[in-house]
Amino acid sequence: MTDFTAKDADFEARVRASFARQRVMETFGARLTSVAPGEVEIELDFREELTQQHGYLHAGVIAAVVDSACGYAALSLAPAGAEVLSIEFKLNLLSPAAGESFVARARVVRAGRNVTVCAGDLYARREGGENLVATMLGTMMTVGS
Amino acid sequence: MTDFTAKDADFEARVRASFARQRVMETFGARLTSVAPGEVEIELDFREELTQQHGYLHAGVIAAVVDSACGYAALSLAPAGAEVLSIEFKLNLLSPAAGESFVARARVVRAGRNVTVCAGDLYARREGGENLVATMLGTMMTVGS
Amino acid sequence: MTDFTAKDADFEARVRASFARQRVMETFGARLTSVAPGEVEIELDFREELTQQHGYLHAGVIAAVVDSACGYAALSLAPAGAEVLSIEFKLNLLSPAAGESFVARARVVRAGRNVTVCAGDLYARREGGENLVATMLGTMMTVGS
Amino acid sequence: MTDFTAKDADFEARVRASFARQRVMETFGARLTSVAPGEVEIELDFREELTQQHGYLHAGVIAAVVDSACGYAALSLAPAGAEVLSIEFKLNLLSPAAGESFVARARVVRAGRNVTVCAGDLYARREGGENLVATMLGTMMTVGS
Numbered sequence: 001m002t003d004f005t006a007k008d009a010d011f012e013a014r015v016r017a018s019f020a021r022q023r024v025m026e027t028f029g030a031r032l033t034s035v036a037p038g039e040v041e042i043e044l045d046f047r048e049e050l051t052q053q054h055g056y057l058h059a060g061v062i063a064a065v066v067d068s069a070c071g072y073a074a075l076s077l078a079p080a081g082a083e084v085l086s087i088e089f090k091l092n093l094l095s096p097a098a099g100e101s102f103v104a105r106a107r108v109v110r111a112g113r114n115v116t117v118c119a120g121d122l123y124a125r126r127e128g129g130e131n132l133v134a135t136m137l138g139t140m141m142t143v144g145s
Numbered sequence: 146m147t148d149f150t151a152k153d154a155d156f157e158a159r160v161r162a163s164f165a166r167q168r169v170m171e172t173f174g175a176r177l178t179s180v181a182p183g184e185v186e187i188e189l190d191f192r193e194e195l196t197q198q199h200g201y202l203h204a205g206v207i208a209a210v211v212d213s214a215c216g217y218a219a220l221s222l223a224p225a226g227a228e229v230l231s232i233e234f235k236l237n238l239l240s241p242a243a244g245e246s247f248v249a250r251a252r253v254v255r256a257g258r259n260v261t262v263c264a265g266d267l268y269a270r271r272e273g274g275e276n277l278v279a280t281m282l283g284t285m286m287t288v289g290s
Numbered sequence: 291m292t293d294f295t296a297k298d299a300d301f302e303a304r305v306r307a308s309f310a311r312q313r314v315m316e317t318f319g320a321r322l323t324s325v326a327p328g329e330v331e332i333e334l335d336f337r338e339e340l341t342q343q344h345g346y347l348h349a350g351v352i353a354a355v356v357d358s359a360c361g362y363a364a365l366s367l368a369p370a371g372a373e374v375l376s377i378e379f380k381l382n383l384l385s386p387a388a389g390e391s392f393v394a395r396a397r398v399v400r401a402g403r404n405v406t407v408c409a410g411d412l413y414a415r416r417e418g419g420e421n422l423v424a425t426m427l428g429t430m431m432t433v434g435s
Numbered sequence: 436m437t438d439f440t441a442k443d444a445d446f447e448a449r450v451r452a453s454f455a456r457q458r459v460m461e462t463f464g465a466r467l468t469s470v471a472p473g474e475v476e477i478e479l480d481f482r483e484e485l486t487q488q489h490g491y492l493h494a495g496v497i498a499a500v501v502d503s504a505c506g507y508a509a510l511s512l513a514p515a516g517a518e519v520l521s522i523e524f525k526l527n528l529l530s531p532a533a534g535e536s537f538v539a540r541a542r543v544v545r546a547g548r549n550v551t552v553c554a555g556d557l558y559a560r561r562e563g564g565e566n567l568v569a570t571m572l573g574t575m576m577t578v579g580s
């Protein structure tokens with residue numbers, strides 16, 4: 001349950017349709033596991049072909065899934081027919097992205113008519129626990145509404 | 146030619162060896178095309194499997210190559226035996242990442258003993274020209290020196 | 291109550307002593323109203339001499355109090371004798387800083403030996419309520435410990 | 436000379452009028468010393484009442500002048516009647532803000548119809564030389580045009 005109300009009753013179908021068009025998510029094996037008004041989760045499993053030089057998930061892969069989660073959190077609140085673009089984001093890397101799988105959780109901080117600010121985190125799952133790996137603060141723009 | 150002097154005469158070999166271990170760069174088809182003291186270039190060709198919902202390169206893929214270029218720009222100035230980790234970066238997306246190929250150019254803004262600040266840009270190449278797609282400002286930490 | 295434990299029993303006195311040396315806080319009329327392990331609050335009243343062109347608090351004044359709150363949240367967890375410096379921060383401005391008074395609330399997101407990441411918010415107080423005005427994600431470095 | 440052309444022939448008067456309404460700039464003793472299309476400079480002298488705990492200019496004061504310079508660089512390119520608001524900025528602090536005086540230099544990186552991205556630096560002047568103290572990457576929104 002979130003503090004937000006979707007303007008478009010079909011928000012989940014719209015978010016899922018857009019996610020399905022993100023070819024890079026398929027390349028990463030990322031799955032859209034939760035869509036609520038203003039809150040989205042994306043999961044992905046560890047894959048060696050997505051790693052940096054120490055065998056951890058590369059920061060860009062982290063950025064990809066957290067940014068997509070942020071964008072879809074924003075899109076879940078947008079009016080029907082609108083699209084959301086990332087203007088910018090900042091990502092802090094807090095600990096090595098080591099785990100069997102990962103979950104990106106994003107939430108809308110402030111939804112405006114044009115600009116929506118989102119926060120997102122990436123957690124690594126290992127031995128039943130979750131560890132915060134990275135945190136993002138980003139700015140999304142709603143267009144075409 | 147840059148304003149910086151490498152502390153380690155083998156800086157290029159060290160940067161190239163680390164890049165070769167970044168499995169995600171191979172997955173993206175990215176190539177380390179230039180290594181100078183404090184300045185690094187990475188190129189990649191357009192690939193449909195790296196795109197977002199509109200068919201452009203996904204922001205996370207942009208972040209990956211610009212962040213790697215920033216990290217290696219920092220590493221090029223680090224003493225022998227040291228490693229460089231990204232603490233954080235901010236990426237501004239300026240125009241759609243549409244092009245036949247892309248080049249990430251990163252340079253050190255300030256090299257400190259522990260913290261190095263880098264700036265990087267992604268350019269799209271199309272019809273012989275270059276167009277600025279994104280710009281990054283990031284913070285790298287030198288460890289193990 | 292926070293999730294953190296202070297390493298230095300005198301953390302509050304240390305934070306208060308450092309705050310008292312920040313001349314700009316006195317210039318702004320800012321007060322350190324709460325110091326807990328990993329969490330700090332700074333308050334300030336509206337002053338016309340701190341405004342931008344529309345009569346709201348200037349973004350730099352917001353940055354000053356939220357950054358100080360972030361830095362002191364980090365310092366509250368640092369060992370005795372250590373100091374904390376801001377490496378960088380990102381500030382998103384969410385709504386006009388209009389209010390009778392303001393409170394900056396900062397918390398440590400991840401405390402490391404060298405690098406501590408903090409998040410902070412500025413709220414405007416008006417007619418008994420609070421409105422989120424800005425949010426910061428910043429990186430602090432612990433030195434001299 | 437810059438790469439940009441102003442849409443409004445009165446851009447300098449408009450920027451100067453807005454700056455004159457920023458009460459905090461007067462409080463800081465900051466002066467608008469240069470206005471060109473897409474490029475703005477603001478200078479200020481060292482003042483003890485603007486310092487942090489070590490006697491250097493506080494990061495928030497740096498943020499204030501660099502953000503104002505960025506905003507006015509964006510405004511210099513905006514159509515007549517439009518206003519510019521800062522959406523967000525990131526500031527990296529590179530060295531202590533020690534000097535007799537300081538100059539903030541900002542330039543437009545990409546000017547869009549709604550969103551303009553700017554970069555700005557703060558330099559400290561001391562003994563005839565200049566030293567880079569901080570660098571900003573920020574996002575501005577043009578409204579009311």
